[in-house]
Amino acid sequence: MKKQSIRVENLVKSFGKGENFVDVINGASFSVDKGELVALVAPSGAGKTTLLMMIGCVMEPTSGQIYLGDEKVYDGQWLAKDTRSIRREKIGFIFQAHYLIPFLNVIENVTLLPQTNGLTKEASEAKAMEILEYFDIGDKAHAMPSQLSGGQNQRVAIARALANSPEIILADEPTAALDMDRSTDVVKMLKRIAIEQDVAVIMVTHDEAMLPLCDRVLKIEDKKVISIKTADEHII
Amino acid sequence: MINLAQKDIQHTLGKFIVTAMGVGMLLGIVLIMIGVYRGMMVDAEILLQDLNADLWIVQENTLGPFAEASRVHEDLKNTLRSIDGVDKTAALTFQNLQLPAATKPVRVVAVGFDPFGDINAINKKRLIAGHGLTKDHFQIVVSLKTGFKLGDTITLGHDNYHVVGITKGTVASGGDLLVYVSLKDAQRLQFLYSNARIRNDRARGISGGGDTKMVNAIIATLKPGFDVDEVAKNIKRWKHLAVFTRAQEHTILTKNLIEKASKQIGMFTAILVLVSTIIIALIIYTMTLEKMKEISIMKLIGIPNTLIIKMIVQETLLLGVLAFIFGNGFSHLIAGNFPKRVVLETPDALALFAVVIIASIFASFIGVRKVIHADPAAAIGG
Numbered sequence: 001m002k003k004q005s006i007r008v009e010n011l012v013k014s015f016g017k018g019e020n021f022v023d024v025i026n027g028a029s030f031s032v033d034k035g036e037l038v039a040l041v042a043p044s045g046a047g048k049t050t051l052l053m054m055i056g057c058v059m060e061p062t063s064g065q066i067y068l069g070d071e072k073v074y075d076g077q078w079l080a081k082d083t084r085s086i087r088r089e090k091i092g093f094i095f096q097a098h099y100l101i102p103f104l105n106v107i108e109n110v111t112l113l114p115q116t117n118g119l120t121k122e123a124s125e126a127k128a129m130e131i132l133e134y135f136d137i138g139d140k141a142h143a144m145p146s147q148l149s150g151g152q153n154q155r156v157a158i159a160r161a162l163a164n165s166p167e168i169i170l171a172d173e174p175t176a177a178l179d180m181d182r183s184t185d186v187v188k189m190l191k192r193i194a195i196e197q198d199v200a201v202i203m204v205t206h207d208e209a210m211l212p213l214c215d216r217v218l219k220i221e222d223k224k225v226i227s228i229k230t231a232d233e234h235i236i
Numbered sequence: 237m238i239n240l241a242q243k244d245i246q247h248t249l250g251k252f253i254v255t256a257m258g259v260g261m262l263l264g265i266v267l268i269m270i271g272v273y274r275g276m277m278v279d280a281e282i283l284l285q286d287l288n289a290d291l292w293i294v295q296e297n298t299l300g301p302f303a304e305a306s307r308v309h310e311d312l313k314n315t316l317r318s319i320d321g322v323d324k325t326a327a328l329t330f331q332n333l334q335l336p337a338a339t340k341p342v343r344v345v346a347v348g349f350d351p352f353g354d355i356n357a358i359n360k361k362r363l364i365a366g367h368g369l370t371k372d373h374f375q376i377v378v379s380l381k382t383g384f385k386l387g388d389t390i391t392l393g394h395d396n397y398h399v400v401g402i403t404k405g406t407v408a409s410g411g412d413l414l415v416y417v418s419l420k421d422a423q424r425l426q427f428l429y430s431n432a433r434i435r436n437d438r439a440r441g442i443s444g445g446g447d448t449k450m451v452n453a454i455i456a457t458l459k460p461g462f463d464v465d466e467v468a469k470n471i472k473r474w475k476h477l478a479v480f481t482r483a484q485e486h487t488i489l490t491k492n493l494i495e496k497a498s499k500q501i502g503m504f505t506a507i508l509v510l511v512s513t514i515i516i517a518l519i520i521y522t523m524t525l526e527k528m529k530e531i532s533i534m535k536l537i538g539i540p541n542t543l544i545i546k547m548i549v550q551e552t553l554l555l556g557v558l559a560f561i562f563g564n565g566f567s568h569l570i571a572g573n574f575p576k577r578v579v580l581e582t583p584d585a586l587a588l589f590a591v592v593i594i595a596s597i598f599a600s601f602i603g604v605r606k607v608i609h610a611d612p613a614a615a616i617g618g
Contacts, residue, residue, distance in 0.1 A: 049616055052616060053613050053616055056536075056616070058536060058612050058613045058616065059613055084535070084538050084540065084612075085538065087536065087537065087538040088537070088538025088539075089538070091538075092537075093533075093536055093537055093615075093616075095533070095615060095616065099529065099530075099533045099615060101530050101533070101534070102247065102530065103240075103243045103244040103246070103247035103248070104238065104240075104243055108238050108243065111238070112238055112534075112539065113537055113538060113539065115237050115238060116237075116538070116539055116540065116543060121237075144247075160537075164538075172616050
């Protein structure tokens with residue numbers, strides 16, 4: 001039996017008060033296992049990014065529970081004093097654009113977080129090289145992001161997300177800026193990471209063509225999250 | 237650990253250096269302003285140092301020739317010698333003149349003194365060509381910056397004067413160049429009326445053609461062992477004159493005369509330092525704004541605030557230090573081109589450096605505040 005990496009129970013997020021009150025997520029419950037690549041879909045404005053930010057410990061929910069790995073991180077309030085340390089140690093983020101630090105070269109972008117976590121320069125660089133080689137961009141280790149193509153930069157961004165050996169990867173529309181071939185490459189890469197690195201990957205996407213590559217689809221419907229097998233039709 | 241400030245600066249090195257140069261020029265102007273003030277102080281003391289007098293004897297109830305109009309009889313220099321303690325005396329005149337030059341007149345202060353008297357007004361150390369005055373008439377020693385050369389002829393009044401000596405670095409308290417003429421010539425220039433004026437005066441029933449035996453001040457040196465204040469008191473009591481010691485004359489020159497000018501410069505300097513601080517703050521704010529996306533991402537992926545703040549503070553301090561280095565170099569480069577003396581002193585530069593560092597630290601607070609309030613959620617959702 002696979003071990004759950006993300007578990008969300010009765011998660012609620014509302015904004016405003018009185019006439020301005022809006023509940024974006026209301027009673028969402030779902031889980032994602034280690035080694036699983038899950039797509040998160042919903043129409044624009046339905047709360048995908050809000051949900052991702054809550055799981056990523058960036059936005060505080062209104063109520064509910066969030067478990068990341070074995071640790072309950074939210075139960076009506078954040079249970080850790082510093083949510084940033086949870087992000088640093090447990091979560092890898094991938095964004096729509098690569099958002100690499102433009103003044104750091106590839107290997108510095110990848111080693112920044114591990115070095116912040118206390119890993120030595122040598123150890124973090126050795127690990128970074130291993131990841132970069134894994135993505136076939138080892139020879140670009142000392143290139144600046146501005147010298148790489150969009151696809152190469154997105155690979156570096158994925159390598160950065162893996163550098164701190166996270167239990168969870170949250171990807172916010174990672175293929176939005178890529179063409180079909182590159183998008184397919186990236187999603188296949190995420191699938192490979194989920195299996196080989198044994199991490200849970202949640203990928204927000206609008207691209208229907210990518211859904212068959214995922215293990216499962218989580219769809220926000222009526223402010224709740226429903227789980228759909230990728231073989232089902234009419235997902236979006 | 238990766239030094240983010242170093243990497244960021246390396247990435248935009250040209251922009252960073254040009255920015256530092258821009259701020260540096262502003263700081264250079266601050267140093268020049270301080271240098272102008274110091275120059276005024278130095279200028280004010282040159283005549284005092286060259287004449288090296290213990291007492292300045294001037295018209296009663298006046299502050300002397302530099303601050304107020306003062307006229308005393310020339311022969312006082314002889315009677316003052318009879319006062320106990322007085323060693324040497326000299327009668328002096330000071331007069332603003334416009335020397336006719338080829339392009340435009342040169343404004344100078346003419347010092348008149350007796351070339352055969354006890355005290356020579358020309359400091360031999362400042363004489364770089366020719367010689368001092370050797371005759372009672374029609375010789376002139378000029379400052380190098382007047383542009384005149386040895387042997388040149390300068391027409392003053394009805395007479396022609398021959399340049400017999402060139403001095404360097406001789407200026408009056410107001411910054412005007414000094415020239416030296418004999419006392420007799422100076423008295424003619426200052427006190428002798430023209431023939432037309434004498435005729436007009438006679439028609440009005442006024443006799444005489446102007447008393448040319450007047451001077452603006454008498455200076456005196458004392459014999460060893462005499463108290464300068466006691467001698468000054470004696471002269472005041474018996475001769476009905478105003479007497480200033482060297483220290484008092486120094487105060488008149490450096491405080492009374494240039495007080496407003498120095499306050500003016502002080503105000504300018506303070507405003508420039510404030511403007512520099514605001515500019516550094518704005519630059520840091522802009523530099524931080526340019527990096528807000530990266531800062532949000534760094535915060536989102538878990539980079540601690542301390543690391544990001546360190547980057548901002550280090551960049552600000554380096555900008556301040558670089559700007560100061562550029563400013564210091566810039567001020568030394570242009571100081572010689574100013575018409576008045578600019579004295580750049582190390583303690584002033586060090587004081588400005590301290591101010592720049594403090595200003596940079598304050599300026600970095602703006603960037604730091606932006607970092608602290610940066611929303612990591614801004615990195616998600618495009």
